[in-house]
Amino acid sequence: MPLLEPDSAALRPATDTAPAADRVPPELAEGTPQPLRGDLERLLGAEQVLWRVTDLVKYASDASPYRFLPQVVVTARTVEDVAAVLAYAHGHGRNVVFRAAGTSLNGQAQGEDILVDVRRHWSGVEVLDGGARARVRPGTTVVRANAALARHGHVLGPDPASAIAATLGGVVANNASGMTAGTTRNSYRTAASMTVVLPSGTVVDTAAPDADERLAREEPELVAGLLALREEIVADTELCARVRAKHRLKNTNGYRLDAFLDGDTPVRILRGLLVGSQGTLGFLAEIVFDALPLHRHTSAGLLFFPSLAAAAAAVPRFNEAGALAVELMDGNTLRASVSVAGVPADWAGLPAGTTALLVEFRTPDDEARRAAERAAEALLEELELVAPVASVTNTFTSDPGVISGYWKARKAFVTAVGGARPAGTTLITEDFAVPPERLSEACEALLELQERHGFDAAVAGHAAHGNLHFLLAFDAAKGEDVARYAAFMDEFCTLTVERFDGSLKAEHATGRNIAPFLELEWGERATTLMWRIKELIDPAGVLAPRVMLDRDPRAHLRGLKSIPEVEAEADPCIECGFCEPVCPSRDLTTTPRQRIVLRREMMRQPGRSLVGENLLADYGYEAVDTCAGDSTCKIACPVGIDTGALMKDF
Template identity: 45%
Template sequence: MPPLIQQLTLHLPDHQVITDDLRRLAYGTDASFYRLIPQVVAVIESENDARAVLTAARQNRTPVTFRAAGTSLSGQAISDGVLALIGEGFATFELADDASQVRVGPGMVGGEVNRRLAPHGRKIGPDPASIGAAKIGGIAANNASGMCCGTAQNSYRTLAGLRVMLADGSLLDTEDPASIAAFKASHAALLGELDRLGRETRANAALAERIRHKFRIKNTTGYSLNALVDFEDPIDILAHLMIGSEGTLGFMTRITYQTVVEDPFKASALVFFPDIRSACEAVIRLKPQPAHLAVSAVELLDRPALHSVENKPGLPAIIRELGEDAAALLIEVRAGSADALQDKIAAVHTAIAGISTVEPIAFSTDPATCDMYWKVRKGTFPAVGAMRRTGTTVLIEDVAFPVPALADATLDLQALLRHHGYHEAIIFGHALEGNLHFVFTQDFGDPAEIDRYARFMDDVCKLVVEKYDGSLKAEHGTGRNMAPFVEMEWGKEAADLMRRIKTLFDPEGVLNPGVIINDNAHAHLENLKPMPAAEDIVDRCIECGFCEPLCPSHRLTLSPRQRITSVRELARRAAAGEHPGSMGEDYAYMGLDTCAGCGLCSTACPVGIDTGDLTRRLRGRRLGDAARAVHAWTGEHFGAFSGAARLGLKVGHAVSGVLGDGLMKRLSGGAWRDRMPLPGRAPAERRVAGDPVVYFPTCGGRIFGPSEPGEQQLGDVVQEVLVRAGYAPVLPEGFEQLCCGQMLASKGMADAAEDMSNTLEAALMKASDNGRIPVVMDASACSARMQKHLAGRLKVYDFHEFAHDALLPRLRLTRQPGPVALHVNCSVKRSGADAKLRTLLAACVEQIVEPDGVTCCGFGGDRGFVVPELNRHALRHLDAGLHEKAPAGCACGVSTNRTCEIGLTAETGVNYRSVAYLLEACSRPADSIGC
């Protein structure tokens, strides 16, 4: 064992020291087009862990990079040394009583911070497009901004305090007087030098003015030198130098933000102009509006950007008819009241009056319309990525120009892209700040193409710096991408000042070397990430990492991004004739066995990739002939399989009654769960008068009965509610032999699963009189599969959807006090039917508890039995979340999928059941007996 690894294992638990080839590659991949494979990934959960990593790195002369979510685009979150992965121990949140400040750990996702601030009408200032996945550590370390925050509300401007660990392992808490006093005693030399640098810089009139000028527009090129002119106290200077330092000066272990107001009233307008110059003239007029009339955001889209999204549903038809010189501005206004919002809308009309537009300006206050506009704007980058040729990389560069020069700069940039042959490129950006992003595709597998990229980047830098004195990086951070050009933008005097700062904080060069300060003129052309063709269903992946917060296996084994990265590497090795090595063996468990296949990743993916589809395909290829035969027999004799499963449950309960659940779990490898359901049974058809409705009891409810003795079977409960509402349930003929095929599909048996779906379709068609009678199913995953299978031929309702639409108007409900725990499973989330579920539940109960930090439960059909650690990991925050919101406990839990409910019950001790049980209890003629 290398000394570095040996030293780390002395201070960190084994599961926090990752050395296998698969995860070093997968965990070391960020959203940039660079790749370095770390020697070791060290998961840090505390400041002691971080100090141990720094000590080991220094003693072994090995670089260390602190990594949060890895959504960074410029190569600043990778390492060929130690990758210190920030763990959940740093996902801390503390809100001031008046919500004016929030103290958060670097492991908190920015979007989650805002979700918690929303009830207080507040948010954090930075609003990067990646905020749903990016973590606070990266947001602050890159001084990320976004569409609305501009330069006034970024991390630098809204910083209230921080706690930082330096390369020597020392800590400074700028909000703690005792910590400041101790640091002044122990690091007097460092603070003295900062004081001297600040005084020298402020006394150098030319340099000080140069710094102020550079930060009047967005700028994340190099260090935050404005700290030297904005502050005199060396503690303040140190704190603000950390912002935007990309982990090269220290590790911020906690950050306190001044929160900003989140205005409740919003309106957006998508305004089309005949040309770029007209659009930019509108921006120039909007920029100087007084504060009470100021717009919140102005996004510019050039004609190629509009082409990339013009076929998105809901967009105005005129977008497809625009001339080739056209452009658009997406303008948003926000206010604290409806009247103030109208004043701002009127101010926009007044400001733009006289500028030619393709059609009159029309603002919308409809949330769905506004959300669609912004989704389309955010979809421009991935739209190019999705259309790129397989094997190429999608690049997004990030520059800023003085706003008065924006039109000329945009036209020059378009011309430069065409000159170098990037005809697919698009330009969009935060026009109010002069901040432009340009997106293009690049083949890094061809030396001639790399040379083209090099020549293009040289010309871009000359354009931005020499012609317009702009910023080479406005909000994405310098990283490795622009490190060779920092001196070109800033000049030698300022660049030398940055070098002095780096040496002062990190004399041994341990912290993220090669980032921000890099004297290698070709650094931006080295360590380029390969993007080989792997599987057509995931080749469009741009490795942004937006999927990761939703994935139930993330940080247990692999996330969707990491699965795709790994499959690409395995494909590359296969194409090169290389042996897959241990990666192939490890991927079987980490990539395939522990993927829930829930598809939630597709809801966050900018190009809609469902990595579960990849998993199902690869599982199918892995199956041997014997396994295929068994699965095929299951599909052909499903009634017998169901009977055998129920018998197994009966025997299991008999054995556990003698040996106990603990021993039973050990003997079954974890498949036996706490409060394992009793054997289920098929319901008998209720022959009553009423409006006909076809009810298909899914196999989950037929095999797995209730968890509590004496409770009714699911099929009986559903029928009781239907009858009570005046419906006459019709069960499909031979329903006990039928299944939608979901269980075989999840194992990769696509053809056999399709046969099962077809058989069920025939039975449902017959029972529903070819679709005349509505069809209801009682498990969301099965409903979702058949809704997709039968789309356009037969309408299928999940039970909660039918209950919302058809049963609520007919039932008289007595609301219960609760609290009742709600789990919205992944099928409901993907279908967008979660609002109906919440409305249905609200009609039944007064207090609903939805714990934070829970996405998919990870049960994944049978995954909860086969790899129970996936279910436990996915629900690791559930128990604490329930207790936080309902300290006295919940009366029960509800969901809409029987297997999900089994895992939820096992992990919490709360009895989770179908929402049908609650609806039945609340609709009884007599007093409700409760959950």
């Protein structure tokens, strides 16, 4: 029995509350049906099969606006476990999705059949060659890997904003980049080799000297197919030129067709294809990265310009001066950020057109840092800057406390919008890229489009690479809100492709939201090749169906999750998962995100439903008793939710 039994009456939905359309159906009230549950328990052992309705709900949400309920969750411990699950799926006509941190923003970590947890038993990093390389397991967070490398003066190239929680299997699978990675430091360029379990169960170590020979013996049809595709693509000069042009920008939409141009053997082609494949071509059991020098001497400036156009015009000049990061925040973002602790309150009075750039230089020594500062300060004298409020300095500093404050202001974009959105609305985080010289034009077009469709208009992003981010909040339970979102997406995608020839996904990967628009960006020829790649490597369609390739033009509207109102403290939760790595009970019962996800499912249910009662019966131990109550989750949470305090209230 729970030691601290929560008040059941307080946790049940009101009897007159209408159940949500996307609630867990009654037939799953008792969890995973037979024979699926029994088959997997015999295959892996009962302790590795999570089958209760509580387990299924915990894994049904990730950082995306989507929600898909798995039929069962298994915790794989070894490569052999993964191969066994894939063999079972092949033999029984089932499909498999891999999930580690669940920080993907477009539903890549969600499945509707067998979901395989590859976070819990898959962490670890081995520093190689004095820090020049690192061997990592896919459940290792970016922060943990960088902590191991830092003592050797090195760092990984990819640096997503979710580094505290994002694991490197997902980073490589989505080719996530971040503020500094651009197109030269991302996983495609720095993942030197990997060990992969193919959908057939074949294990390939791309670094093995005899990897091509072994692959030819074990997968002759795959090898022949990859070489035939390469010959076909290389012979199409127009397509080759298009592929190269598309990847001059940050682009994570679809498979990397340039893998056939950069790789001259089947294994090298396969290595390139797996980066950004979003779990649809194989399981990354291990990755070896080429690490980069960690330049510890930093100088940064937060610079304010009178207009978007003036800020955008300055971006290439800072790029030329050697800045590693140039981050943009439009006026709406700056004014909204005052709700975040530490952001100057006088930003609320900034004129509408004001735009800020956060510019950072990283250098190997103090002399180089001072030289960078001198060059940057000289550049400032040639730019049109404004200082409309007392908190603006428009200068460069090496003070780590001040620089940390600058980055807090930049990262307040998600915090401010996500935390202030109306209760009951879900949050969509999107990103795209345009040629950097058209940055200002793209910002203005996006802001106008957001406003016209009734969304809060704000934009921020990695200006150095023409990579912009925006957020949308709407109620997925309301048909009119979904229709408004659909109309926005149709127009946004057309605008990005036809007006700017941009990337519909710069660093978040295709996912469910952009899958219907893949052909709009790439055209019929390239999209057909991507389907052929999937059919060649995964002919049975076992892995991650509909995550990246989907012929349904309305697929992005399927599975949008409702956000029923729960306790006021938890309502702002955007289900990002940043809280999970710091939670002491994450491998015992539930994480802060999962505690809130379970509460939301209770409120989706009709009063006294069997699903709701079963969730409630588990909640005392799963959520309340086993919460450490230390509130470290609040520190990691972008919107400052103290789930520990909430559990103590229960």
